[in-house]
Amino acid sequence: MPQWLKDAVFYEIYPQTFCDTNGDGIGDIAGIISKLDYVKSLGCNAIWLNPIFDSPFMDAGYDVRNYKLVAERYGTNDDLVELFNKAHEKGIKILLDLVPGHTSDQCEWFIESQKPEKNEFSNRYTWTDSVWEAPPQYKFVCGITNRDGNYLVNFFSSQPALNYGFAEITHPNWQLPPSHPDCQATVEAMKDVMRFWLDKGADGFRVDMADSLVKNEDGEKPETCKVWRNIRKMLDEEYPEAAIISEWSRPHTSIGAGFHSDFYLDHDNNGYRYLFREKDKETGECKAVFSKNGKGDITKFLDDYLDELKAIKGKGYISFITCNHDTPRMTKMFSPLEAKLAYSFVFLMPGVPFLYYGDEIGMKFMEGLQSKEGGFSRTGTRTPMQWDDSANHGFSTASADKLYLPVDTSADAPTVSAQEKDEDSILNTIRKVIKLRHENEDLQSDGDFEVVYAESGKYPFIFKRGKFVIAVNPTDKEQKAPCKFDGEQVFAIGKACVENEEITMLPQSLVVIKVD
């Protein structure tokens, strides 16, 4: 286990819209380097960079054309190495985004694979053995190459699935077992990509669709897990300080497969959804715990979360996120104060937390934008970072019509420069809570988590982490609960007090009490 994960706090950067230094309307590596001190000022000591590799950008770079080349629009491989070095000088780790499940249909491997003549890459992807064969349970692209067969896709049609084999073989004429040398060659090719960047100074990878490798398996996915255990073994032997964090959202499976941490993502009936995004299926009314309307149910979150936490304790982590590039920002549903409470909570939980760029100032989800690079409904979460009051909020000197996506020009668009000046801004609140986390091991990744008060349909929610008790009342009403703990309040949003073994919390408050 890389020791640095114990106190890691990540900042996710969507490179397209973070900071543009050459005025072409799109962010670049030099821009990220120029903002490292800012990232550090947040208390973040690690960065997850969304894909920055050569790509036709049909899916914002998750369609990799060349795994070993930085996309020209962001800079060069040397620029990326400079980012690693500068970040390391400041005590910041960098995770790249590894996309092992598919490539772009323009990737050299796929170009070779399309050829009718048998070659090294023929089985790098999954092809049926005739264009007339396309079993409907799979997503195939049919009849567009000279090879007599259809290829399986992993996500969009431009993203052919890399071939790691099939756990259950239902069509022996074209499905290979994971142990087949050609499937093993795919695993080795991915290891080669990892070594390439780790040797240059990367600190590990966020792994895209980590559960999607071996086909025809559900549940615990033993064959996909086997692939990851194989990769983890290589890391343990060759790069013991490199971290891998999975997009899987099933920690009890992914941590067993060798990941150091797994994202807790927004899925139907999971704990993350109940905390931050639950809606009534018929009326659309918000039923998230963190909504001020008080209609959430904390026990639904705990039912899911506590089992996962127990399963992975001592073996790996669960990563809470404020948001990511695939999900609407919380401000789509929440007011700035609701979001401030929700974001603060993220940094008070065990595991390795992630802050999505712009959430630290409460950037909005921008409605009504046309899709960009396969963003579709995700596009409004990917707009340019709002630094200051200058043109394009300081993101770029390009004219507004040249920007990757429009900046938020509304009168109340938050900016870093404005929030720097306000003690109570989301920005400064998040800085305080992250600082508190760094100063106290009990609040970091490995610290304990114990429920103190959580009742269905009631507020507040109170939990304990070592010597700290955290109580949160996201509702717009005063709430009371039994609480035998008291001491110094070391962090507070709003007000709360403990008297006669009862805590009274004013509307929309969160306190961290250091127990005497």
Ligand code: NOJ
């Ligand atoms: C998950 C990524 O986060 C998302 O942005 C991408 O579109 C898909 N995987 C496909 O790679």
